[in-house]
Amino acid sequence: MLSYQHAYHAGNLADVQKHALLATALDYLTRKDKPLSYLETHAGRGLYRLDSAEALKTGEAAQGIARVADRFAPEHPYTRARAAVTAEHGPAAYPGSPLFAAALLRPMDSMTLAELHPAEASALREALPRHRAQVLREDGLAMALSRTPPEPKRGLMLIDPSYEVKTDYDRLPGIVQKLHAKWNVGIVMLWYPVLTNGAQTAMVTxxxxxxxxxxxxxxxxxxxxxxxxxxxxxLFVVNPPYGLADEARRLTDLFERR
Known part of the structure; x- marks a missing residue:
């Protein structure tokens, strides 16, 4: 159940889609001079290397960010967040979603990150030494339900399971509905894979x-x-912020032209 390691997949095309939309949403939210809460249920280690043995073994980053990085303008929040991380950790570094968030959030904002895998949680704490982030080694979906609504109520939650637990497809619609009932102003983003066997279809419907x-x-x-x-x-987004649909359309065009 805890065998999934994102190091093999960091910087792939799924990451590009997810992180570009996440960065766009956080960029919009931080334009207003009011604090916000960022919560993440499956945070991973936060920082990856595209020259690692794991990344080179699968080649997914070479097919992903390495091929499409130049499709994002320098002022795009996805580019700005990546630049902040590579400036600190070197050109082969690739941020997971916690570091994308940390690069875009402000000191007034709060971060709560759940990661159940012990080695990944330890690495995540090391990756975020300068940032105000609460890293919890606990089940992410249980954390989501127990900590909503957060304070401040304005904010965003990313749910990004590995779907190793196949029942996730069945139970996530109900969990998202419970979260929305408890936190109706919150932006809830759920990532999922699109699979040849269609395992995601009933959940998305x-x-x-x-x-x-x-x-x-x-x-x-x-x-x-x-x-x-x-x-x-x-990516399924409840309460999408202004401009996110436009970015989604731009990404659709980017992937079709890839």
């Missing part, structure tokens, strides 16, 4: 039925290697 005004965005790309089941990436 249930979410769209429950939240007809949400942003539901999917991109497609070739499998990372022969026989690999992931052929795309999806």
């Amino acid at each position: 249930a979410l769209r039925d429950a939240f007809p005004d949400a942003l539901s965005h999917e991109v497609r790309f070739p499998p990372a290697r022969p026989g690999h089941g992931m052929i795309g990436s999806g």
